[in-house]
Amino acid sequence: MIRIIESSPLQIMRNLLILILLSSWGLQAQNKTGITGKPDTSFANYSAWQSLLKEDSTVRLAKFQSSKSKEQSFVYKTQGTRKLVVDEYAISTSRVLPTLVFFHGGGWRTGHRSQHIPLAKALADRGYRVFLVEYRLSTEALYPAAMLDAQAALQWVSKRKNVGKIYVAGYSAGGQMAALLGSVQDENTYGKGVKVAAVIDIDGILAFIHPESGEGDDSERTSAATYYFGYNKVDGEAIWNEGSALSHVSAGDPPVLFLNSGVERMHAGRTDFMKKMASNGIHTEYFTFEKSPHTFVLMNHWFDQVVDRMDQFMKKFH
Numbered sequence: 001m002i003r004i005i006e007s008s009p010l011q012i013m014r015n016l017l018i019l020i021l022l023s024s025w026g027l028q029a030q031n032k033t034g035i036t037g038k039p040d041t042s043f044a045n046y047s048a049w050q051s052l053l054k055e056d057s058t059v060r061l062a063k064f065q066s067s068k069s070k071e072q073s074f075v076y077k078t079q080g081t082r083k084l085v086v087d088e089y090a091i092s093t094s095r096v097l098p099t100l101v102f103f104h105g106g107g108w109r110t111g112h113r114s115q116h117i118p119l120a121k122a123l124a125d126r127g128y129r130v131f132l133v134e135y136r137l138s139t140e141a142l143y144p145a146a147m148l149d150a151q152a153a154l155q156w157v158s159k160r161k162n163v164g165k166i167y168v169a170g171y172s173a174g175g176q177m178a179a180l181l182g183s184v185q186d187e188n189t190y191g192k193g194v195k196v197a198a199v200i201d202i203d204g205i206l207a208f209i210h211p212e213s214g215e216g217d218d219s220e221r222t223s224a225a226t227y228y229f230g231y232n233k234v235d236g237e238a239i240w241n242e243g244s245a246l247s248h249v250s251a252g253d254p255p256v257l258f259l260n261s262g263v264e265r266m267h268a269g270r271t272d273f274m275k276k277m278a279s280n281g282i283h284t285e286y287f288t289f290e291k292s293p294h295t296f297v298l299m300n301h302w303f304d305q306v307v308d309r310m311d312q313f314m315k316k317f318h
Contacts, residue, residue, distance in 0.1 A: 030231060031231065034230070035138070035141070035142070037139065037140065039137075040137065040139050043106040045061055045298050048295040051295075056301075058301075059301055060299065061299065061300065062118045062119075064119075064122045064125075067089075068124075070089070070093065071089055073087050076133075077156070082136070082140075084153075086113075086132065086133050086156070087113060087120070089117075089120040089121055090128070090129040091124055091127070096164045097164050098127070098128050098129070099128065099163045099164055099165070100169055101153060101166060102116060102132050102171075102178075103135065103173075103177045103178055104170070105170070105171040105172025105203075108146060109138045110137065111137075111174075112134075117132070119303075123307060128314070129162070129163060131153070133153045135149035142228065142229065142230040143230065144190060146177065146228075147243070151191040155192065164318075166197060167199070167317075168199050169202065170200075172204055173204065174202075175202045176204035176205050179199055179204055180244070180248065186253065198314060198316075199255070199256045200310055202258075203261050203267065203296075205265075205267065205269060206244065206246045206267070206269030207245070207247075208244050209237060209240050210268045212264065212267075212269060213265065213268035214268070216240075218232055229243065245269075245273065246269045246273050249273060253282055255282060256283075256285075257310070257313040258284070258285070259286070259297075259306060260286060260288045261296050262288065262292050274286070289305070
């Protein structure tokens with residue numbers, strides 16, 4: 001079932017068009033076989049590190065031990081009996097600080113917000129208020145659940161005291177979500193829009209159906225995106241495009257920084273996205289950590305550079 005969130009007449013017409021297209025293709029209900037109701041723990045920092053050790057014995061997990069920040073946890077949304085949590089890191093609870101809302105990766109199916117605690121602490125020590133967001137994974141609920149959660153988290157943060165300009169960022173699947181979230185705030189696609197100062201997409205794709213994308217190959221096993229949407233990319237073309245940031249670029253979108261690994265498929269659609277943004281006069285920039293693995297943001301070799309580049313970019317829009 002596609003959830004329609006009413007807003008402007010234009011948005012309602014667009015959603016109706018999608019429903020008409022889906023109906024014309026005879027699309028059935030979403031395939032829920034991937035919903036297990038159990039957390040998928042296959043993607044974790046330790047296992048990612050162990051995998052890299054085979055190629056580089058000097059690589060270590062990134063750590064940030066000497067943080068001055070304080071940690072607080074809050075429930076930002078209740079879905080039935082499910083309570084969704086954000087963890088806040090900041091050096092002060094009483095000062096207005098530029099604020100970063102961050103989404104973890106894991107193929108929309110695994111991963112955990114705690115994987116980015118070192119990043120949150122490092123940025124908090126530089127004067128940011130950082131929120132690490134939990135959202136429903138595809139083992140629990142299908143699209144648009146994760147995006148509805150992401151929008152709810154953004155709305156919740158925007159209403160907090162001492163929140164300055166809001167930035168949105170994420171890694172891998174979370175980067176894809178962050179880019180999409182930044183692109184739809186002027187459309188109210190997943191709920192009432194919030195002013196976003198800028199977006200940082202760390203190795204997240206911009207389009208699911210794209211020549212550069214590796215998503216949708218279900219020949220050997222079900223792809224992460226097929227699990228996420230509940231449709232394969234042929235039957236669910238409309239909804240796959242609906243969930244792609246490239247489909248939503250408009251003049252009202254915020255600036256975007258792309259931080260990418262050496263794995264090209266992890267930034268599918270980036271060039272096309274940047275061209276669309278440029279045509280609307282919106283600033284974008286990118287940096288590629290050449291020959292780095294997809295998990296570069298979690299490792300010591302690249303961690304400090306990631307923090308520096310995120311900080312430098314966000315400061316342009318304070």
